[in-house]
Every structure is written in structure tokens, then in C-alpha cells.
Amino acid sequence: MSSTDDRPLTLTYSPCPNDTFVFHAWTHGLLPGTPDVTVDYADIDVTNGRAERGEGDLLKVSYAVLPYVRDEYALLPCGGALGRGCGPLVLTAEGGATSPAGLAGRTVAVPSERSTAYLLFRLWAADLVPGGVGEVVVLPFAEIMPAVRDGRVDAGLVIHEARFTFQAYGLRRLADMGEYWETTTGHPIPLGAIVGRRSLGGERLAAVAEAIRSSVDHAWADPSASRKHVLAHAQEMDPAVADAHIGLYVNEYTRDLGVSGHAAIDALLGRAAAAGLVPATAPLSPAG
Template identity: 70%
Template sequence: MTPRLTLAHSPCPNDTFVFHALTHGLVPGAPEADVRLADIDITNGLAERSELDVLKVSYAVLPHVLDHYALLPCGGAVGRGCGPLVLVKDGDTADTLAGARVAVPSTSSTAYLLFRLWAARTLPGGVGEIVVLPFHEIMPAVRDGLVDAGLVIHEARFTYGHYGLRLVTDLGEEWEKQTGLPVPLGAIIARRSLGARRLGELARAIRASVQSAWNAPEASRAYVLKHAQEMATDVVDQHIELYVNSFTAELGDDGQAAVRALLGRSAELGLLPAVPDGALDFPAVPDGAPDPPADSRQRPQH
């Protein structure tokens, strides 16, 4: 009997939507998995300690874990118009964040890495202090003047106006202007020790799970809302629409180029270790393994 996989991903709507079919036995032939839902900071740490088989992690931790894990070419969060935002209190007339006190949700996240890349280019004097706060506390902290600015992700894109905040910069938009590439945010990784054949089977199962979610979104609805952390249903829908896209089904050439650009630029500035040649390549599936179904890369048009 094939051992069950251990899998960890966030409770965010895009992840529960993507993995619902796989983890609920709705993908024929998919590996069975014991699932742990945890915030990305926790899954990043699990990956760095090599504790589980399959994880959703920040692209920013990838150089630290590639000895033990392979990057899967599907299931992650890459896209356009979906990057992190830097916010200040509306009415704040400061035209620079130099010397500012900035709240961030994590220092191991891709959002923070993108912020550092942006700051290196636009704030030669640097910011004054980085304060790590739980994600849900950042916008209230900016609103209440406890910090000068906040770095936010995900659904904050749709809700920051409710807190009386103003956008300073959209880091995803800045990234796209600089590179012409989509923004790589979250990656799916799996143990290299699983072997090429099993990694290939897992990738096909994830693609099938994505397609199943698109084909029958109502099937995962209750599960997604249960774990959406009191997010309004319209925000849940916007979240899924933005973060589950063609790159989720297949990273593809543009997605791969975006990952290499992010890690390469970060290494050049000394923000991350350099990635060895070939470390991002997905292991070749042995001859005789079936190709993914043709429709697994196609998002339905609504």
C-alpha cells in the first residue's frame, strides 16, 4: 500500500478551493493525504525543517529548501494584478517611507521580499523599523497610527478602503513594470525522496483538483467558507478569482521565468542565497507515465 502523504497549506480560499477535490477523494487515482491547515509562516517553517511531504510555501523560502524539496509546476499562487500593497493612513502627506515604521505579516514571505526589492530601488536610506504583526492587525495598526505604513496581502486588496487607508504602491504592479512577468507568491513543493514517478502523479492530481474546482465550484463552497476566517462571501469569490488562474494549473514558461527572476534579483542584492543550476527543474517523469489531461490547463470562461 502506498503511504499517505502529509500535506500542509493555508486556510485561505485559494488553497482550500484548489486542494478540496484532491483531499476529499474526488480525484480518481490521487494519492491519499493527511492535511494540515496552517498560515504560511508555519508552513515555511515546516519546510525549512523538512517535516512534511507536500507544502504550500512562500517563494522567498525556496532557496533554503531545494535540497530536500522539488518545486511542483502547479497548484501555487502566481498571477498578474495580485501583488502585495503598501498602505498608509489616508491624509498622511508623507511622500516617502524613508525612516518609516512599517508593519509586515512576516519576514519570510514573498511579500516582504518584494517590499525589500522595491525599497532597495526607491528608498536608499531604508525604512526606520520593521514590525511583524499578525495579518489581521496590520490595517487597524496603520489606521490607529501605531505604525506609519503596512504591507498587506490577499483580501486586503479589496478591503483597505474600509479602514481609511491609502495606497502608496502596488508591489505587484511595480514588479510587472520592471520585469513584464507575473508575480510569483506561493509555491507548492514536495519531497524529492518521493521519486520522479510519484512526483509526476502528484502534479497530475493537483492539476485535476484545480480543474475539478473550476468545473464544480459549488462542491467546495462550504469547505472554503468554513476556513475563510470570517471573510465576506463576495471577498472570498474575488480572492479565488484573482489567485486561482492559469498559472495555478500550469506554471508554464512565464511562471518559471518569473520565479527565476525573483530569486535571481534577490540573490544579486544579497537578500537570498543563489539557487544552484537545475534546482528549480521538475524531475523528469519516467517513460510510460501518462501525460496530464489536455483540459487540465484550461480555466473555464465565465
């Protein structure tokens, strides 16, 4: 693919409220002069796999997958999910483990083995679960809480709107990976990144970044414009939960990672590499 290729770009992200809110204006033709784009919706485990196989121009992926895809994809400085108080949760059912040590040798469901959530969980478990957990089962994130509730797994690592809905399943929070990360490092927590194929060229990737920032600005200036679209993709999610989801995951880092955002990502990948959990990778810069 050449940098002069002017076909519509492919963009893949989740149907979760934060993503549909952020990209609505750009993907619905509300921003004249921005690059043409076609959209595909997929769960994070799917987008991570596509990035590793080099499938697609622009994708929302887990920060944990960056060391595996950086040769082909560049990190864009906007559009992702990074912040404070928004980390994945470890949930158990009544009668289940009540402390990290109680997960030793137990079965835990996770949303993706390449997810940032799972990477954080592995760092947390190495510190606090003697001998480690037992079997790890990968499930689509929407299936994890029912699996914990029904006793098919001993605990579940959940993301997205599960922060707001787990009590409806009769579950309780055993640990917050965001609290663990922020307490031990002082950094905000990196969750999801937008990456673009390097072969698109620097000029085109810069235009994409500008389109994303404009889309975020439009969404903040007129939240009602994306409301119908967001709720349609949120399916049965309560509108109040969708609003809380957007409020938590769309923040100043969505518009621009900045110095502190890039430092948080470097800290995560550096710590994970030191623990042998991901390949070592060069420190990030706003350009890469």
C-alpha cells in the same frame, strides 16, 4: 523516508479561499486514484518555517523561501499562486506617508521575513525609499491592517484578501508591489509555491502534481462543490470577497507554471540574489 512509503502524505496550506478552492476535490476524496493525503492549515509564516526545518511532505510556501529549502524540497509545477495584478500592497493611514520617500526610517509591518511579499518590498524599497525603512515588525497578515489603522505601525505590507478590504479600515494604497515588479521586469509576479519532499521520489511527486491539476480542473468545472468548505475556512470574509480572491489568485499558472512561470521565478530569485537578499540558487526547471 523511502519512495515506496505508501502512508498518507501530509499537506499544509493556508485557509485562504484560493488554497481551499484549489485543493478541495483532492482532499475531500472526490478524485479516485489520487494519493491519500491529510491536511493541516497554517499561515504562510508557519509553513515557511516548517519547510526550512524539513517538517512535512507537501507545503505551500513563499517563493522567497525556495533558495533555503531546495536541497530537501522540489518545486511542483502546479497548485501555487503566480499571476498578474495580484501583488502585495503597501498601505498607510490618513495622515501617513503619501510617497515611497515618506517611509524612510518608518516602522513597517510585514507578514513574514521569508515571504515573497517582503522580498518584493525590499527590492522596491531599495529603489525608491532613500536610506531605507526603519524597523520591520512581523505580524500575522490579519493583524496588519488594524495595526496600521490604530497607528501602531506607520505602514503595512498586506497580502491575500486585503487587496479588496483595506478601504474598510480607512487605509490607502501607497504602492503595489505587483505593479512595481511587472513594470520593471515584464514578468508575472510569483507569490506562493507548492513544494514536495524530494525523498518521496519522482514517481510519487508526479502523482501529486497530477492530483493537484485534477483538483484544479474539478474546482473550475463545479465551483459550487467547494463553496461551503471555502466559506467555512474564510470565516467572516464576505462571500463576494472570497469569490474575487479566488478569481484573482487561481489562474492558468495554478494549473501549470509553464515556461513563463518558471522564468518569472528565476527572475525574482536571481534579482534577489544579486542584491544579497537570498542565497544564489541554480535556475529552476519544470522538474526542480
